[in-house]
Amino acid sequence: MKTVLLNSEQHRDLRVDMRFRPENGDAVMWGQTFSPEFRAVQAHYPILFQKDPNSGRFFAVALFGLEQEENLFLQDDRWDAGYIPLMMQRVPFSIGTYPGDDGDEPRRMMHIDVEHPKVNTETGTRLFEEHGANTDYLDRVSGMLEAIHVWHQHDIAFIDTLTELQLLEPVTMDITLEDGTTGQLMGFYTIQEERLKALSAEQVASLHERGYLEPIYMTIASMGKMRALIERKSRNHHERAQ
Numbered sequence: 001m002k003t004v005l006l007n008s009e010q011h012r013d014l015r016v017d018m019r020f021r022p023e024n025g026d027a028v029m030w031g032q033t034f035s036p037e038f039r040a041v042q043a044h045y046p047i048l049f050q051k052d053p054n055s056g057r058f059f060a061v062a063l064f065g066l067e068q069e070e071n072l073f074l075q076d077d078r079w080d081a082g083y084i085p086l087m088m089q090r091v092p093f094s095i096g097t098y099p100g101d102d103g104d105e106p107r108r109m110m111h112i113d114v115e116h117p118k119v120n121t122e123t124g125t126r127l128f129e130e131h132g133a134n135t136d137y138l139d140r141v142s143g144m145l146e147a148i149h150v151w152h153q154h155d156i157a158f159i160d161t162l163t164e165l166q167l168l169e170p171v172t173m174d175i176t177l178e179d180g181t182t183g184q185l186m187g188f189y190t191i192q193e194e195r196l197k198a199l200s201a202e203q204v205a206s207l208h209e210r211g212y213l214e215p216i217y218m219t220i221a222s223m224g225k226m227r228a229l230i231e232r233k234s235r236n237h238h239e240r241a242q
Contacts, residue, residue: 006112030064035151161210171190
């Protein structure tokens, strides 16, 4: 990884390979997601939570596979789902912050990992026009990064509230494929539904007023997608066995 500040002079010829494929670094078991996109995410993926081992803070993830380095939505160089979480769409770009002038707000600047397998100078979508202006693609990425920044700030309070109300619990899921192969999914957290039901009317009203109640129920609803994920895994397992 080599993340640098993006600029049109040094990176005029860079392109991004838009294909979703293992060789492009897309074979990942999960990707981070944020509560404002839970409604779109839950229609395709289970939403779970993980705990950062360094900070101890929770963050939400969309589940793409059932084992490490497995993305069951990669198919023929495309992502086989109607919605792709923004944290996966924005690869290989990120935001860096720099001190503002004379006490101004910190400036957010776009960065790119120039060593990412999607980045090259021959194949894919250009970042800059010949005269140096942003392409429509780069403007879209800029919008994604701004949304991610805002969503991340929003979810700090959302996750803190879930933690304070003790609404997250570790979960172990037993997996059985169609051919009888079994396994377990561990290391994730989910909503403690009994604890949610036991909240007072005032607590529930507060969650609703702060816009937190909907993403909580979207998280619960998303677990219905575990069956579809297991079915994808079963199909892949069967195809490899042939």
